[in-house]
Amino acid sequence: xxxxxxxxxxxxxxxxxxxxxxxxxxxxxxxxxxxxxxxxxxxxxxxxxxxxxxxxxxxxxxxxxxxxxxxxxxxxxxxxxxxxxxxxxxxxxxxxxxxxxxxxxxxxxxxxxxxxxxxxxxxxxxxxxxxxxxxxxxxxxxxxxxxxxxxxxxxxxxxxxxxxxxxxxxxxxxxxxxxxxxxxxxxxxxxxxxxxxxxxxxxxxxxxxxxxxxxxxxxxxxxxxxxxxxxxxxxxxxxxxxxxxxxxxxxxxxxxxxxxxxxxxxxxxxxxxxxxxxxxxxxxxxxxxxxxxxxxxxxxxxxxxxxxxxxxxxxxxxxxxxxxxxxxxxxxxxxxxxxxxxxxxxxxxxxxxxxxxxxxxxxxxxxxxxxxxxxxxxxxxxxxxxxxxx
Amino acid sequence: xxxxxxxxxxxxxxxxxxxxxxxxxxxxxxxxxxxxxxxxxxxxxxxxxxxxxxxxxxxxxxxxxxxxxxxxxxxxxxxxxxxxxxxxxxxxxxxxxxxxxxxxxxxxxxxxxxxxxxxxxxxxxxxxxxxxxxxxxxxxxxxxxxxxxxxxxxxxxxxxxxxxxxxxxxxxxxxxxxxxxxxx
Numbered sequence: 001x002x003x004x005x006x007x008x009x010x011x012x013x014x015x016x017x018x019x020x021x022x023x024x025x026x027x028x029x030x031x032x033x034x035x036x037x038x039x040x041x042x043x044x045x046x047x048x049x050x051x052x053x054x055x056x057x058x059x060x061x062x063x064x065x066x067x068x069x070x071x072x073x074x075x076x077x078x079x080x081x082x083x084x085x086x087x088x089x090x091x092x093x094x095x096x097x098x099x100x101x102x103x104x105x106x107x108x109x110x111x112x113x114x115x116x117x118x119x120x121x122x123x124x125x126x127x128x129x130x131x132x133x134x135x136x137x138x139x140x141x142x143x144x145x146x147x148x149x150x151x152x153x154x155x156x157x158x159x160x161x162x163x164x165x166x167x168x169x170x171x172x173x174x175x176x177x178x179x180x181x182x183x184x185x186x187x188x189x190x191x192x193x194x195x196x197x198x199x200x201x202x203x204x205x206x207x208x209x210x211x212x213x214x215x216x217x218x219x220x221x222x223x224x225x226x227x228x229x230x231x232x233x234x235x236x237x238x239x240x241x242x243x244x245x246x247x248x249x250x251x252x253x254x255x256x257x258x259x260x261x262x263x264x265x266x267x268x269x270x271x272x273x274x275x276x277x278x279x280x281x282x283x284x285x286x287x288x289x290x291x292x293x294x295x296x297x298x299x300x301x302x303x304x305x306x307x308x309x310x311x312x313x314x315x316x317x318x319x320x321x322x323x324x325x326x327x328x329x330x331x332x333x334x335x336x337x338x339x340x341x342x343x344x345x346x347x348x349x350x351x352x353x354x355x356x357x358x359x360x361x362x363x364x365x366x367x368x369x370x371x372x373x374x375x376x377x378x379x380x381x382x383x384x385x386x387x388x389x390x
Numbered sequence: 391x392x393x394x395x396x397x398x399x400x401x402x403x404x405x406x407x408x409x410x411x412x413x414x415x416x417x418x419x420x421x422x423x424x425x426x427x428x429x430x431x432x433x434x435x436x437x438x439x440x441x442x443x444x445x446x447x448x449x450x451x452x453x454x455x456x457x458x459x460x461x462x463x464x465x466x467x468x469x470x471x472x473x474x475x476x477x478x479x480x481x482x483x484x485x486x487x488x489x490x491x492x493x494x495x496x497x498x499x500x501x502x503x504x505x506x507x508x509x510x511x512x513x514x515x516x517x518x519x520x521x522x523x524x525x526x527x528x529x530x531x532x533x534x535x536x537x538x539x540x541x542x543x544x545x546x547x548x549x550x551x552x553x554x555x556x557x558x559x560x561x562x563x564x565x566x567x568x569x570x571x572x573x574x
Binding site: 010011012025030038039084085 | 552
């Protein structure tokens, strides 16, 4: 044992740093709690910076360096600690926040930045940084710039805050990726679902799945492969308060082949954020990261068509822009966990709750409908009785 | 194995060097392999400059910080690396050599105790053996990846020198990292 004790002291800081840079943040954190010497090694910010850049290559981009260094986050170790765990939705979690006692009532879009990384087959294939929310800040950034109205920032904000929340990272024309207009096939069999994932029962997306027609034999179904190989991280950074959070579920929640564009897949990632009842009914919001990509045989990597974020409440209704920003603010302060299994269970619970709620709603509506119909028939019968008895 | 180097195939440079370890064992090593140890290379070049090169293979280079068992492993690893002065192999031979090397590396790591790994890293650092350091550092990193605090302590053979309140404070600070960790 004594012989071993010499070894740690014999290994220089440089060697220990070289060893730890090959691991990950959790390992470095374990080492920091082991003894004083390793704690000193773990205080090295350049080590944490390298770990951040290895985990999220977007942090190595110039815009990211600028955004992170100008925020009061306090170092790359804090950034790693905030961004590594995922948002946890657990039964019995109080919807009120939890780490930060004051929640701002108004979050400005310019105070937020997004660092997004997409991984395919364990390699990072796309990294992008988005400073602020362009749609909310400057109308000329909006996609439909042919409508070149001269909106000032107040009008822009008013427009954004009342429209459904959307944060667009990447969006390309569908025309570039289609060309299959002659090959439209009609979804005859809606039960023949090509959906995979936790949201597999969710039919309300407006994209009926493709049926297994013969020419599909030419096109391989990449749904399972995407489910297993695609990963996404969306780190939201609050530049003003120096906090960050990972809004993604890391693994896809849903992978679906869209129709009528063959070879185009719709993938969802996201998180469940608990909010106050005054903000949203049912106190829950789902942050959905939508990825649309095209898979072609022979090409190793998906072609990205769209990466954006939307929000909805428990009923499936879209959340407005201003409320969406409040939800993001809650997300920055909510419960997190590095245990991915727990996070997945949270999603299952949410979906279960949602289905129960939809069932109740449907039952209530059916009941009301039946009641109304009964009243109408009764009124009609009584009316006819009196009418014909005279 | 410890006293003579295995040299069944002729190499382009048949010059040998003798290395002397901390426990006074002598190792005869091919120059090509010994040159991978930059410390040895530097020593050899310094000797050359002081015009003692004529004594060439009889020069004994002392390595007081390296134990014989450790040096034997490092030399044997060095031999498996692609030699800088070797004849260019065709693609197939290269692939075979790569596979052999991988198999050797796996075998080596399987039988290694944590203390031995630390010794190897320390020696590779002293000898400035870059490829060896890279390999063993990676092996150690893989070994402690995602392991608990207790495992890291056991592995490095370190005592917990924190006060209880200090340890609690740090564990709380790094609480985010401790879910999903192997207790092992």
